[in-house]
Amino acid sequence: MNPSERRNLRNGLLFILPWVIGFVTFCVYPVLKSFYLSLCDYSILSPAVFTGWQNYVELAGDEVFWTAVSNTLFFAVFAIPLGLLLSLALAVLLNANVRGRGVFRTIFFLPSLVPMVCLAVLWQWMLNGDVGLVNDALRIPLNAINSLLGSDLRPPNWLSDARYAKWGLIFTMLWGVGNSVVIFLAGLQDVPVHLYESAEMDGANFRQKLWHITLPTISPVIHFNLIMGLIGCFQVFAVPYVMTGGGEGPGRSLLFLATYLYQNAFEFWNMGYACAIGFVMFLIILTLTLLANKLSERHVFYAGK
Amino acid sequence: MFSLRHWSLHLLTMVCALALLVPRLHAGQPVVIRYWEKWTGFEADAMREIVDDFNSSQSRIFVEYSSVSQIDRRLTLAIAGGVPPDVAGIWAYNIPVYSENNALMPLRSPANEAGIREEDYLPIIWKLCSHREQLWALPSTPGNTALIYNKKLFREAGLDPERPPRSIAELEEFNQKIFKRSANGRIERIGHLPEEPGWWNTLWVQSYPDRFGAENLLGLRDGFGNFASPQNPFFTGRVAMVMQGVWIYNYIQNYAPADFEWGVAPFPTNDREKLGDISVVECDVLVIPTGAKHPREAFEFITYVNSQKPMEKLCLGQRKFSPLRACSDEFFQKHPNPHIRTFLDLAKSPGAIAFPRVAVWNAINADMRNAVNLIWTGKASADAALHAVQERQQKALTRSEARWERVKEPLQKSWNSQ
Amino acid sequence: MPGNKRSISFSTLLVYVALGVAAFAFLLPLAWMVSTSLKPLNETMSSPPRWIPSTIRWENYPEAIAEMRYFWRYAANSLWICVLSVIGTVTSSALAAYGFSRIEWRGRDKVFLVLLATMMIPFPVVMVPIYGLFKDLGWIGTFKPLWVPAFFASAFNVFLLRQFFLGLPRDISEAARMDGCSEFGIFVRIILPLCKPALLVVALFQFLYSWNDFLGPLIYLTDQRDFTLALGLQSFQSQSGGTAWHHLMAASTLVLLPVIVLFFFTQKSFI
Numbered sequence: 001m002n003p004s005e006r007r008n009l010r011n012g013l014l015f016i017l018p019w020v021i022g023f024v025t026f027c028v029y030p031v032l033k034s035f036y037l038s039l040c041d042y043s044i045l046s047p048a049v050f051t052g053w054q055n056y057v058e059l060a061g062d063e064v065f066w067t068a069v070s071n072t073l074f075f076a077v078f079a080i081p082l083g084l085l086l087s088l089a090l091a092v093l094l095n096a097n098v099r100g101r102g103v104f105r106t107i108f109f110l111p112s113l114v115p116m117v118c119l120a121v122l123w124q125w126m127l128n129g130d131v132g133l134v135n136d137a138l139r140i141p142l143n144a145i146n147s148l149l150g151s152d153l154r155p156p157n158w159l160s161d162a163r164y165a166k167w168g169l170i171f172t173m174l175w176g177v178g179n180s181v182v183i184f185l186a187g188l189q190d191v192p193v194h195l196y197e198s199a200e201m202d203g204a205n206f207r208q209k210l211w212h213i214t215l216p217t218i219s220p221v222i223h224f225n226l227i228m229g230l231i232g233c234f235q236v237f238a239v240p241y242v243m244t245g246g247g248e249g250p251g252r253s254l255l256f257l258a259t260y261l262y263q264n265a266f267e268f269w270n271m272g273y274a275c276a277i278g279f280v281m282f283l284i285i286l287t288l289t290l291l292a293n294k295l296s297e298r299h300v301f302y303a304g305k
Numbered sequence: 306m307f308s309l310r311h312w313s314l315h316l317l318t319m320v321c322a323l324a325l326l327v328p329r330l331h332a333g334q335p336v337v338i339r340y341w342e343k344w345t346g347f348e349a350d351a352m353r354e355i356v357d358d359f360n361s362s363q364s365r366i367f368v369e370y371s372s373v374s375q376i377d378r379r380l381t382l383a384i385a386g387g388v389p390p391d392v393a394g395i396w397a398y399n400i401p402v403y404s405e406n407n408a409l410m411p412l413r414s415p416a417n418e419a420g421i422r423e424e425d426y427l428p429i430i431w432k433l434c435s436h437r438e439q440l441w442a443l444p445s446t447p448g449n450t451a452l453i454y455n456k457k458l459f460r461e462a463g464l465d466p467e468r469p470p471r472s473i474a475e476l477e478e479f480n481q482k483i484f485k486r487s488a489n490g491r492i493e494r495i496g497h498l499p500e501e502p503g504w505w506n507t508l509w510v511q512s513y514p515d516r517f518g519a520e521n522l523l524g525l526r527d528g529f530g531n532f533a534s535p536q537n538p539f540f541t542g543r544v545a546m547v548m549q550g551v552w553i554y555n556y557i558q559n560y561a562p563a564d565f566e567w568g569v570a571p572f573p574t575n576d577r578e579k580l581g582d583i584s585v586v587e588c589d590v591l592v593i594p595t596g597a598k599h600p601r602e603a604f605e606f607i608t609y610v611n612s613q614k615p616m617e618k619l620c621l622g623q624r625k626f627s628p629l630r631a632c633s634d635e636f637f638q639k640h641p642n643p644h645i646r647t648f649l650d651l652a653k654s655p656g657a658i659a660f661p662r663v664a665v666w667n668a669i670n671a672d673m674r675n676a677v678n679l680i681w682t683g684k685a686s687a688d689a690a691l692h693a694v695q696e697r698q699q700k701a702l703t704r705s706e707a708r709w710e711r712v713k714e715p716l717q718k719s720w721n722s723q
Numbered sequence: 724m725p726g727n728k729r730s731i732s733f734s735t736l737l738v739y740v741a742l743g744v745a746a747f748a749f750l751l752p753l754a755w756m757v758s759t760s761l762k763p764l765n766e767t768m769s770s771p772p773r774w775i776p777s778t779i780r781w782e783n784y785p786e787a788i789a790e791m792r793y794f795w796r797y798a799a800n801s802l803w804i805c806v807l808s809v810i811g812t813v814t815s816s817a818l819a820a821y822g823f824s825r826i827e828w829r830g831r832d833k834v835f836l837v838l839l840a841t842m843m844i845p846f847p848v849v850m851v852p853i854y855g856l857f858k859d860l861g862w863i864g865t866f867k868p869l870w871v872p873a874f875f876a877s878a879f880n881v882f883l884l885r886q887f888f889l890g891l892p893r894d895i896s897e898a899a900r901m902d903g904c905s906e907f908g909i910f911v912r913i914i915l916p917l918c919k920p921a922l923l924v925v926a927l928f929q930f931l932y933s934w935n936d937f938l939g940p941l942i943y944l945t946d947q948r949d950f951t952l953a954l955g956l957q958s959f960q961s962q963s964g965g966t967a968w969h970h971l972m973a974a975s976t977l978v979l980l981p982v983i984v985l986f987f988f989t990q991k992s993f994i
Contacts, residue, residue: 266942
């Protein structure tokens with residue numbers, strides 16, 4: 001290396017030094033320690049006792065763990081695509097030549113600013129089986145159907161009914177898509193106008209333009225939102241925790257991986273077990289992200305490349 | 306830059322200043338101990354009075370009382386984080402898991418020093434405060450359960466209001482007599498509603514959704530969610546009998562209609578001869594967490610609370626009975642709960658039981674709650690649900706016992722030396 | 724939009740209707756929150772729902788503040804943590820982003836890939852060891868675990884700023900270097916002033932994140948007096964039923980207010 005390269009290396013490393021320290025302290029060390037602890041029986045007030053793969057063996061046979069996995073997967077499988085669709089739809093609508101775009105944008109973004117606890121208590125209230133707003137709205141069409149067909153349909157007790165609790169939660173989280181809407185909108189506005197113009201000259205209609213121009217051009221943005229959504233959904237903790245008052249929901253339907261991890265670490269004094277759960281979470285997210293990346297290689301189109 | 310002499314002068318000055326200040330800081334300054342308690346409302350007020358009495362009775366120790374919500378979680382975090390309060394008010398069923406995880410300070414030696422003996426307390430209370438042959442806590446206020454019934458509804462159904470059911474069969478008989486269905490098929494009135502899980506013959510519980518319809522029961526039971534309100538189905542006369550505890554007096558005072566007539570009796574059993582008068586007894590207790598900064602002063606405060614006069618004042622304030630064997634007549638005279646003697650007798654009876662003293666009790670309870678929920682909603686039969694719980698919890702219990710085996714020797718050694 | 728004049732108005736009308744419905748749906752819960760916060764308790768549970776309370780109870784607000792006991796302390800705590808976090812994040816992330824974009828050094832892009840990879844590590848995975856680390860340092864029960872890590876650059880913010888820095892032309896740095904300016908000098912005097920909007924975005928998002936953070940305060944703060952607003956709201960949830968919904972909604976509105984105000988003042992620069 002010549003002196004100028006050496007100087008650049010030194011400067012570069014100096015600038016990223018805070019990040020490096022953080023990386024070692026808050027990433028490398030904890031991940032390694034977490035893996036080690038997952039192989040131990042550890043209750044933080046007594047020293048960790050090495051037990052080998054026992055925690056993982058137990059996890060494999062733990063129905064509550066598998067319930068948590070299936071709850072988390074269920075949530076992710078529905079919340080991510082619904083969230084993407086909704087935010088993309090809103091962004092496309094906003095991108096049309098509408099007046100007062102700023103006002104609409106603000107309105108959609110506002111809910112994502114709401115603190116998690118506020119969100120949770122508000123929606124806990126909204127989803128109340130008897131007096132919640134959601135059911136009041138649902139009763140209107142249901143009563144109409146009842147009077148027509150003589151049936152006795154009632155809106156569900158969202159958060160007390162194991163069949164509907166997760167849908168209640170998904171509904172709640174959809175309210176916070178504002179973030180994604182803004183990101184999509186930024187991406188949409190970056191689509192070169194001349195592409196649309198040439199398409200229009202060829203006689204393309206709205207749907208064709210959307211499918212052949214818009215979506216491919218913003219595919220990196222979709223990819224970004226997808227990955228962020230994946231990582232976020234798998235870590236969901238605060239909202240269901242507050243909604244259930246720190247519990248698991250009816251029939252454990254609102255027990256997610258992060259909740260089970262927290263319970264084991266800070267309520268059952270099973271920190272080694274909690275680390276094992278954490279590690280499994282990590283592997284799941286890693287696998288899914290790599291999968292998403294593989295898929296995107298074929299479908300994501302980077303304009304710059 | 307600066308010379309060694311310069312620094313030494315600075316150091317000397319600082320040391321002198323500290324030496325002058327330190328005695329000033331200690332002289333006449335009480336030791337402040339932090340006391341975390343779970344109570345709110347009038348229960349908190351009752352304890353606050355005791356704390357004030359203690360603080361004004363001497364000037365060496367000052368107790369700072371805090372009302373903490375979700376206290377078992379907060380306490381776990383605080384102990385794990387190394388910053389616990391000096392005294393904490395938890396429940397007796399927490400003691401096994403905390404003690405086995407080295408989270409509490411054993412109290413036998415300080416108790417012996419202070420002259421506190423097992424004979425001073427109701428036998429079941431002492432049992433509740435002990436685990437693995439060590440004493441971990443001293444009681445604050447106890448509680449137990451009994452059958453609480455609405456005398457007026459009995460009368461309306463043609464039953465003698467002074468003759469509560471004695472066996473389960475009788476309970477169901479009375480239940481059928483009181484049961485009324487309303488015009489649209491919903492339940493207007495029911496004799497008995499099994500409300501709390503964990504101490505039930507679950508086949509019996511299963512018969513409820515079969516007989517009355519799961520949806521209707523759920524709707525009725527959801528009403529219990531607003532326990533502390535006038536809409537509580539027991540207070541509005543939709544449910545005639547419930548199993549509840551000594552604390553029900555306060556809720557009746559606050560939320561039930563003025564003409565509410567209620568009776569208390571031992572809960573019916575199928576085998577009165579063998580089991581005696583049964584009652585489940587729990588106790589709010591005071592503990593000193595591991596890592597507390599002022600354990601001696603903390604214990605002094607706990608001793609004060611456990612002396613007869615302050616204890617009676619506290620239990621009177623919370624409308625409960627006293628955990629001490631000795632009880633003054635004045636206590637019963639002043640006590641607003643007309644049925645307090647019944648509750649006390651139940652706690653003294655040989656049939657009084659406590660929750661299983663195992664470290665995995667929380668998990669068992671959660672699982673049982675889940676199982677009863679499944680049975681209620683008809684999603685699982687009693688056998689299947691209980692079997693599932695049994696399997697899971699047996700594994701959990703085995704693991705917990707294995708952990709105890711691993712750590713017990715060094716722990717017990719350190720406890721016995723304290 | 725293609726087509727003749729009539730179909731333009733129709734499809735645009737559809738768009739407006741769709742947006743209007745969506746906006747209504749998005750605003751409804753917030754309106755409900757404010758409406759409930761002004762109701763007397765017995766009207767909060769009324770069915771059918773009331774939108775306008777029979778009497779507008781402004782007293783709910785001071786009552787909620789009193790019931791929360793330490794409301795102003797919580798607000799001060801939240802503010803303190805947010806301000807420290809913002810300072811830490813902006814400075815450390817800007818420094819790191821500069822290092823990853825404006826200087827050419829060996830292995831730079833590979834290390835950047837490692838940084839991107841760290842974004843995939845979910846917090847729960849590292850929660851227990853980090854908790855153990857803070858416990859050994861004696862920081863549990865203090866605010867330090869909530870703001871000190873911000874001084875060590877989070878991957879997301881570095882990523883954001885790096886993209887922005889890359890968009891600035893190379894020559895301005897080159898010119899400054901030829902004039903003998905130190906790297907740090909270029910950073911402070913030339914690059915940073917050009918990036919005020921991006922820095923503002925980072926600051927704003929960090930503020931929001933810290934203000935709304937729940938899990939961190941939940942596990943690191945033990946004394947009830949030290950809680951943040953996000954955590955303090957939980958104290959309204961009573962375990963044995965009988966939650967005071969009107970107070971809870973009033974308190975929630977208060978917690979939301981600063982965020983909305985901040986947002987209105989800064990939205991021009993990023994949204």
